[in-house]
Amino acid sequence: MTASEQAPGSAQRWVLQFCHGYDGPFLDCARQYAVLFKGTPYKVCTVYLTGAPSAEVERGSASDEVIFLDYSSAQVRGLKLGAIRDFRRIAASRDFALCIAHRFKPIYVALLGSALPVIGVHHAFGDYKRRSRQLFANCLRKRLSLLGVSNAVRDDMRACLPSWPAERIETLYNRIDIAAVQAEQVSREQAREHLGLPADAWVVGNVGRLHPDKDQATLIRGFAQALPQLPAGSLLAIMGSGRLEAQLKALAAELGVGDAVRFLGQVANGRRYFKAFDVFALTSDHEPFGMVLLEAMAAGVPVVGTDCGGGSEVLREVGELFPLGAASELAEVLGRQARIGDLQALRERMHVHLQQRFSDAVVRERFWSLPSLRAMLY
Numbered sequence: 001m002t003a004s005e006q007a008p009g010s011a012q013r014w015v016l017q018f019c020h021g022y023d024g025p026f027l028d029c030a031r032q033y034a035v036l037f038k039g040t041p042y043k044v045c046t047v048y049l050t051g052a053p054s055a056e057v058e059r060g061s062a063s064d065e066v067i068f069l070d071y072s073s074a075q076v077r078g079l080k081l082g083a084i085r086d087f088r089r090i091a092a093s094r095d096f097a098l099c100i101a102h103r104f105k106p107i108y109v110a111l112l113g114s115a116l117p118v119i120g121v122h123h124a125f126g127d128y129k130r131r132s133r134q135l136f137a138n139c140l141r142k143r144l145s146l147l148g149v150s151n152a153v154r155d156d157m158r159a160c161l162p163s164w165p166a167e168r169i170e171t172l173y174n175r176i177d178i179a180a181v182q183a184e185q186v187s188r189e190q191a192r193e194h195l196g197l198p199a200d201a202w203v204v205g206n207v208g209r210l211h212p213d214k215d216q217a218t219l220i221r222g223f224a225q226a227l228p229q230l231p232a233g234s235l236l237a238i239m240g241s242g243r244l245e246a247q248l249k250a251l252a253a254e255l256g257v258g259d260a261v262r263f264l265g266q267v268a269n270g271r272r273y274f275k276a277f278d279v280f281a282l283t284s285d286h287e288p289f290g291m292v293l294l295e296a297m298a299a300g301v302p303v304v305g306t307d308c309g310g311g312s313e314v315l316r317e318v319g320e321l322f323p324l325g326a327a328s329e330l331a332e333v334l335g336r337q338a339r340i341g342d343l344q345a346l347r348e349r350m351h352v353h354l355q356q357r358f359s360d361a362v363v364r365e366r367f368w369s370l371p372s373l374r375a376m377l378y
Contacts, residue, residue: 012043012095013041013042013043013095013096013097014042014043014044014045014064014094014095014096014097015037015042015043015044015045015096015097015098015099015100016045016047016090016091016094016096016098016099016100016110016116017030017033017034017044017045017046017047017063017099017100017101017102018046018047018049018087018099018100018101018102018106018109018110019046019047019048019049019101019102019103019106020048020049020050020102020103020105020106021048021049021050021051022048022051022054022057022060022061023051025174025291026102026123027057027060027061028060028176028291029102029121029123029174030046030048030060030061030062030063030102031060031061031062031177032174032175032360032363033100033102033121034046034061034062034063035062035177035360035364036363036364036367036368038062042097043064043065044062044063044064044065045063045064045065045066045067045090045094045096046061046063046065046066046067047066047067047068047069047087047090048066048067048068048069049069049071049076049083049105049106049109050069050070050071050072050073050076051068051070052068052070053068053070054068067090069083069086071083076105080105080108080109083109083113084109084112084113085113086113087109087110087113087114088113088114091113091114091116096114096116097116097376097377098116098117098118098119098373098376098377099114099116099117099118099119100118100119100121101118101119101120101121102120102121102123103121103122103123103124103127104120104122104127104133107120107144108136111136111140111143111144115143116143117143117144117145117376118143118144118145119145119146119147119372119373119376120144120145120146120147121146121147121149121172122146122147122148122149122153122157123149123153123288123289124153124288125152125153125156125286125288125309126156127157128156128157128160128161129160134160134161137161138161138163141164141168144168145168145169145170145370145372145373145376146161146164146168146169146170147169147170147171147172148169148170148171148172148288149171149172149173149174149288149289149310150171150173150288150289150309150310150313150314151171151310151313152286152288152308152309152310152313153171153288153289153310154169154170154171157169167371167372168372170370170372172363172366172367172370173289173313173357173358173363173366174289174291174294174358175294175358175359175360175362175363176291176294176295176298176354176358176359176360177359177360178298178351178354178355178359181271181294181295181298182298182299184269184271184272185271185272185273185274185275185298185299186272186273186275187275188275188276191272191273191274191275191276192276194273194276195237195239195264195267195273195276196262196264197235197237197262197276198233198235200233201231201233201234201235202230202231202233202234202235202278202338203234203235203236203237203276203277203278203279204219204223204234204235204236204237204277204278204279204280204281204334205237205239205274205276205277205278205279205280205281205296205301206219206236206237206238206239206240206280206281206282206283207238207239207240207270207271207274207280207292208239208240208282208284208292209240209241209242210238210240210241210242210243210244210245210248211242211243211244212244212285213284213285213286214240214283214284214285215283215284215285215306215324215325216238216244216248216283217244217247217248217251218283218324218325218326218327218330219236219238219281219283219330220236220248220251220252220255220257220261221251221255221327221330222281222283222326222327222328222329222330222331222333222334223236223257223260223261223330223331223334224252224255224256224257225327225328225330225331226330226331226332226334226335226338227257227260229331229335229338230334230335230338231338234260234338235260235261235262236257236260236261236262237262237264237276237277238261238262238263238264239264239265239266239267239270239273240264240265240266241265241266245263248263249261249263271292271295271299274295274296274298274299274301275299275300275301277296277299277301278301278302278337278338279301279302279303279304279334279337279338280292280293280296280301280302280303280304281303281304281305281330281334282303282304282305282306282311283305283306283324283330284305284306284309284311285306285308285309285324285325286308286309286324287305287306287308287309287310287311288309288310289310289311289314290305290309290310290311290314290315293305293311293314293315293319294314294354294358297315297318297350297351297353297354298354300343300347300350300351302319302337302340302343302346302350303315303318303319303350304319304320304321304322304330304333304334304337305319305321305322306321306322306323306324306325307321307322307323307324308324314358317349317353318346318349318350318353320333320336320337
């Protein structure tokens with residue numbers, strides 16, 4: 001049965017998507033859910049709680065209508081009464097069948113500002129650790145179903161809400177428009193020129209905030225240990241900014257690899273330049289998902305990561321895993337990666353992996369088979 005056959009109702013019915021904001025990966029998250037309704041009788045109205053109006057964001061949202069409430073982060077602390085009033089007005093303006101809300105604040109506002117059934121999408125661990133949030137979710141559970149972006153996030157929510165039926169807390173993986181991402185990505189030569197990396201160096205890439213959760217300290221230690229067995233002139237390139245920059249630079253200098261570690265800073269549209277890397281390494285502490293892993297695979301770059309969180313679910317069948325914080329094991333993995341000869345077979349496996357598990361088409365089919373969704377629409 002196709003999505004359009006599963007979606008009953010007239011062409012005038014709408015789905016209300018409610019997002020906290022569009023920074024970082026969340027604009028693409030909005031796109032991911034909007035395109036689930038392409039070819040169905042439903043139109044999608046996407047509402048951003050925070051963030052100024054933007055024509056670029058409107059285009060990227062893949063929605064029939066986009067509304068910017070333009071609240072600041074400070075304005076949506078506490079009871080969020082203004083946001084609840086605004087949401088109530090929007091919910092009354094169309095024949096909405098349901099609301100898809102990303103992160104806890106939009107879920108909270110959507111449930112208090114309307115009588116709509118709500119699918120809450122969670123992109124992080126610990127959202128229901130607080131007793132107050134557990135009570136809120138339990139009180140409104142008749143209208144609420146939850147999705148985690150990985151099995152790890154799903155299981156975290158199930159542990160916090162043990163009385164909920166399993167089918168009310170499910171997994172729907174993040175995904176990419178593979179062809180669109182690949183069309184954006186520039187050649188290896190162009191990427192290296194843009195990032196200021198030597199054309200002939202063997203480069204380990206990493207992308208993420210310079211934050212303890214991303215654990216670039218282990219990445220630097222592992223690279224330093226691996227360097228003697230890597231090709232001459234090998235580099236570690238870290239794309240991102242954050243409060244640990246000075247500390248991480250000091251660590252690289254202390255380990256004697258300061259000249260071999262390049263801090264690239266914040267790079268606009270960073271995924272365009274992933275072909276600059278010979279291997280992509282993610283050392284995060286319990287990454288909820290790891291969109292950068294999909295983008296690296298789309299670029300044909302081998303991926304390695306920690307054996308924990310949602311990231312391990314993404315690359316378990318096509319990448320190498322090492323224990324969290326284990327610099328010596330990471331060094332061994334990097335050494336093996338440097339010795340890989342022909343990468344064509346691996347690139348073909350990664351492409352199939354993306355198509356079969358993390359493409360818009362395959363996740364769309366999974367979405368329309370969710371029991372909680374079918375119960376809301378019928």
